Amino acid sequence: MLALDIRNVSKKYEHFHLKNVSFQLEKGYIMGFIGSNGAGKTTTIKSILNLIRLDSGEIHIMGKNMDQHEVELKQEIGSAFGDINFYTRTKVRTLTNVIKPFYKNWDDDTYHKYLKKFNLIEDKKISELSTGMKVKYSLALALSHGAKLLILDEPTSGLDPVARDNLLDIFRELVQDGEISILFSTHITSDLEKCADFITFMHNGKIINSAEKEEFVDAYRLLSGTKEQLNLVKEQLISYKTNLFGFTGLIHTKDFDSSQNVKSAIPNLEEIMIYCSKKEDTQDV
Ligand SMILES: Nc1ncnc2c1ncn2[C@@H]1O[C@H](COP(=O)(O)OP(=O)(O)OP(=O)(O)O)[C@@H](O)[C@H]1O
Numbered sequence: 125m126l127a128l129d130i131r132n133v134s135k136k137y138e139h140f141h142l143k144n145v146s147f148q149l150e151k152g153y154i155m156g157f158i159g160s161n162g163a164g165k166t167t168t169i170k171s172i173l174n175l176i177r178l179d180s181g182e183i184h185i186m187g188k189n190m191d192q193h194e195v196e197l198k199q200e201i202g203s204a205f206g207d208i209n210f211y212t213r214t215k216v217r218t219l220t221n222v223i224k225p226f227y228k229n230w231d232d233d234t235y236h237k238y239l240k241k242f243n244l245i246e247d248k249k250i251s252e253l254s255t256g257m258k259v260k261y262s263l264a265l266a267l268s269h270g271a272k273l274l275i276l277d278e279p280t281s282g283l284d285p286v287a288r289d290n291l292l293d294i295f296r297e298l299v300q301d302g303e304i305s306i307l308f309s310t311h312i313t314s315d316l317e318k319c320a321d322f323i324t325f326m327h328n329g330k331i332i333n334s335a336e337k338e339e340f341v342d343a344y345r346l347l348s349g350t351k352e353q354l355n356l357v358k359e360q361l362i363s364y365k366t367n368l369f370g371f372t373g374l375i376h377t378k379d380f381d382s383s384q385n386v387k388s389a390i391p392n393l394e395e396i397m398i399y400c401s402k403k404e405d406t407q408d409v
Contacts, residue, residue, distance in 0.1 A: 125187065127151040127273050127305035133171050133181030140329060142167050145181070147324045147334040151272075152302035154295055156316035156337075157309040158393065159326035160401050165309040168326065169277050172307075173203055185273060199227060202266020203275045204259050212251035216261065219250060227269035235268035242294075256287040263294070274298070276308035280315050288312070292319040313393035323393065327401050345380045346391040346399075348372045353386045363402040374399035 128149040135142040142164045149155045159165050170176045172183055174194055183190040185197045224230045239246065242260035244253075253261060259279045266274055280288045296319055298304045310316065316323060316337070324334040333340060347357060350370040357375065358364070364373025374391060382388070391399075 125151045126184065127153075127186060128172065128307060129184040129187075130168070130172065131182045131184070133168070133183065134179045135167060135171060135176060136179055137167075140164065140167070142171070142329045145171075145326070145329075145331055147331055149305055149307055149322065151186075151305050152299055153321040154299055154306045154308070154319055155322040155324055156313075156320035157307055157324050157326070158311070158313060158316065158397055159309075160311075160397070163326045164329040165326055166277055167329075169203075169275055169307075169309060172275055173201065199229060199269060200272045201275060202263065202269070202271030202273070203277075204262030204266070204279050205277045213249055215247060215249050216244060216253070217246040220246070220265065223265060224269070229270040231268055231270070234270075235264060238264035238267055254287075255282040256291065259283075259291065260294075267298075272304055274304065274306045274308075276306065278309055278311070280308075280310055280312055288315060289318075295319055313397065316393055325397060325400065332400050341390060341393065341396065343377055344391050344396050345375050345377050345388045346372065346395055347375055347380070347386050347388050349386045353384070356384050357381075357386055363399045365402075 126148050130145055130147050133142060133145040140162070145164070145168055157165050157168070167176065171178055172185075172190070174183070174190055186200060188197060190197055220235065242257070242264055244257060244261055244264060250258070259276075263274070280291055283291065292315055295306055295308070299306060320337055322335065323337050323340040325332045325340075333343070335343070344362075347361070348371065351366070354364065354366070354371040354373070357373070360379040361373040361375050364371045374396065380388060
């Protein structure tokens with residue numbers, strides 16, 4: 125079953141166009157959503173949550189159209205934004221009491237279980253929570269109302285490596301029994317190497333690729349070699365950079381001819397992002 129099915133979503137702002145965005149997330153998995161600044165990740169996330177009006181396209185969550193079942197589906201969705209700063213002088217307990225009546229499946233036992241697990245103290249003011257604690261508080265709220273789809277916008281940004289690792293472990297634990305699915309955007313691609321099952325890569329408002337992580341990476345090879353070798357492969361490269369000794373460039377695995385004896389390696393997500401973005405930027409000029 126699909127937890128999330130985004131079909132041909134478009135949204136035009138004065139200087140930005142989200143163009144026919146489509147991708148799917150299977151129930152019980154984690155999808156990492158990557159792309160450079162201004163790629164359109166937050167706009168896509170806001171579209172999913174119905175926080176902005178779409179020009180065209182459809183969002184289906186757990187098989188139901190978000191437009192037609194928004195009230196019901198909002199019970200199933202939990203969201204967190206890395207830079208949340210709401211009701212800063214309010215205590216955790218007070219904010220929870222404001223939020224919980226909106227959720228018919230709210231469970232106090234689950235809420236207290238997660239407060240304990242995440243070491244959150246109800247007497248603290250929101251402003252006294254660290255960035256990581258704020259994300260954990262959002263997660264505790266989402267899980268207490270039985271959210272099955274977590275949509276998280278840069279939840280790990282601003283966290284130190286230990287706190288990040290801890291949060292990634294929590295994400296893996298949450299999807300373990302196959303009921304909860306997570307979509308999270310990030311610039312920290314190493315987080316995704318650790319914890320994502322699927323990767324969706326967006327650039328300039330378009331989806332460049334969305335696939336299972338190993339398949340996503342395997343579709344590319346990173347080539348390096350001399351300037352003479354560059355001439356052999358230049359036409360097939362997605363983009364490349366030259367240096368004193370020669371070049372490094374990215375190629376689609378299907379276009380790579382190993383008989384040319386050019387050194388090749390499996391790229392990491394960051395390299396894929398950099399070289400694919402470079403190509404798109406060149407083409408868009
Ligand atoms: N309400 C709005 N009105 C006009 N333009 C907007 C609005 N919201 C976002 N944009 C523009 O849409 C583009 C995409 O922004 P978005 O926040 O979706 O990118 P992002 O991929 O989340 O970037 P980042 O990684 O920096 O958070 C940007 O150029 C931004 O200025």
